[in-house]
Amino acid sequence: xxxxxxxxxxxxxxxxxxxxxxxxxRGTSLQDxxxxxxxxxxxxxxxxxxxxxxxxxxxxxxxxxxxxxxxxIAEQPGPAAAQRVAAEGFVDLAVRFRxxxxxxxxxxxxxxxxxxxxxxxxxxxxxxxAFAGHSARASARITALVLLAGIAETCGQFADVxxxxxxxxxxxxxxxxxxxxxx
Amino acid sequence: xxxxxxxxxxxxxxxxxxxxxxxxxRGTSLQDxxxxxxxxxxxxxxxxxxxxxxxxxxxxxxxxxxxxxxxxIAEQPGPAAAQRVAAEGFVDLAVRFRxxxxxxxxxxxxxxxxxxxxxxxxxxxxxxxAFAGHSARASARITALVLLAGIAETCGQFADVxxxxxxxxxxxxxxxxxxxxxx
DNA sequence: CACTGATCTGACCGATCGGTCAGCCTCTGA
DNA sequence: TCAGAGGCTGACCGATCGGTCAGATCAGTG
Numbered sequence: 001x002x003x004x005x006x007x008x009x010x011x012x013x014x015x016x017x018x019x020x021x022x023x024x025x026r027g028t029s030l031q032d033x034x035x036x037x038x039x040x041x042x043x044x045x046x047x048x049x050x051x052x053x054x055x056x057x058x059x060x061x062x063x064x065x066x067x068x069x070x071x072x073i074a075e076q077p078g079p080a081a082a083q084r085v086a087a088e089g090f091v092d093l094a095v096r097f098r099x100x101x102x103x104x105x106x107x108x109x110x111x112x113x114x115x116x117x118x119x120x121x122x123x124x125x126x127x128x129x130a131f132a133g134h135s136a137r138a139s140a141r142i143t144a145l146v147l148l149a150g151i152a153e154t155c156g157q158f159a160d161v162x163x164x165x166x167x168x169x170x171x172x173x174x175x176x177x178x179x180x181x182x183x
Numbered sequence: 184x185x186x187x188x189x190x191x192x193x194x195x196x197x198x199x200x201x202x203x204x205x206x207x208x209r210g211t212s213l214q215d216x217x218x219x220x221x222x223x224x225x226x227x228x229x230x231x232x233x234x235x236x237x238x239x240x241x242x243x244x245x246x247x248x249x250x251x252x253x254x255x256i257a258e259q260p261g262p263a264a265a266q267r268v269a270a271e272g273f274v275d276l277a278v279r280f281r282x283x284x285x286x287x288x289x290x291x292x293x294x295x296x297x298x299x300x301x302x303x304x305x306x307x308x309x310x311x312x313a314f315a316g317h318s319a320r321a322s323a324r325i326t327a328l329v330l331l332a333g334i335a336e337t338c339g340q341f342a343d344v345x346x347x348x349x350x351x352x353x354x355x356x357x358x359x360x361x362x363x364x365x366x
Numbered sequence: 367c368a369c370t371g372a373t374c375t376g377a378c379c380g381a382t383c384g385g386t387c388a389g390c391c392t393c394t395g396a
Numbered sequence: 397t398c399a400g401a402g403g404c405t406g407a408c409c410g411a412t413c414g415g416t417c418a419g420a421t422c423a424g425t426g
Contacts, residue, residue, distance in 0.1 A: 031413085041415090138344055146334055146337050147333055150330055157328070161321055165322075169322035172322065212383065
């Protein structure tokens, strides 16, 4: 029961990731995390300012990669190049961080309100725009949103599929499904 | 404030639908619904046994259609026919009930535990199977799940798109993206 | 030895949740 | 006129939430 090791911080992070993935962010209480770690709820709040700080630290690496993808897309010369970079970059991100994305478990709408994800809303809008080949046509935007949301929502469920196989399948799907932008 | 009309039942349903769509099922309290209606929380619980009963009544029509779609898919002679019926039926269901689906807002995982959705889990598994053309290949199942989840997750966001246009765009996407089953 | 700072605990707080309950209105029909 | 039923209210309940706080424990330092 008594913990004297200073590695509790990491243990809390790992336990929180497991619980968030199992029951979602809102569905996981600080007591749940504490029980999984084997410490008190107060100990959890000794290592993290509040519940949100745990989520922030868990998501930080994925958010950083998403931000850099956003920049790389903006640098592309035309819509076709932007679409290709967006597709490849997003698939790579989804596969690499699928466990982190999984623990959001459809709570995107509420979680987007939180400071951690302050800029994600705009980034994802630009991502959809790139997916749609900068087209304003309704069908292009519908296609883009369905694919983006579908991948984000499901990639965490393929924990048993090897990275390369999942990556290939998703990229093939995107190339097949996305409407080609006008030249 | 005082309500003497017996139409409160319907008003509560409508208010609940709006609040669920805005902040999700778990994110909406009985007090929120009562405030929107303009009555007391106790009045809401006079008309409905509990919070879940409101959701049950809201979702009943959509669930019934999903159940009949499941039966129709099972009657198809081969995987190709089943895939086509599943695609057309699911798009139709998603478009017609997009406002009902929208108010689940990614809370599928938790809500699936509730009695209302007891059989939905198995039905959706059979739906994915039909989407995948009864193939066991990982890529086919990944594609099926991404598209199904993507449509379910996003169709509620296209409230401004006419039914026919949305339906056409989604069906075209499915025909383009789904892997063809072996003959 | 005394002291300090880091780590951790149990008890507690106010807020909010879904849900219950006794009773108050208002309308209706015998 | 009045009993009773339907509709509704305010007060209240136990549970749970995120978060606070005073203090206990312990390793290291002088």
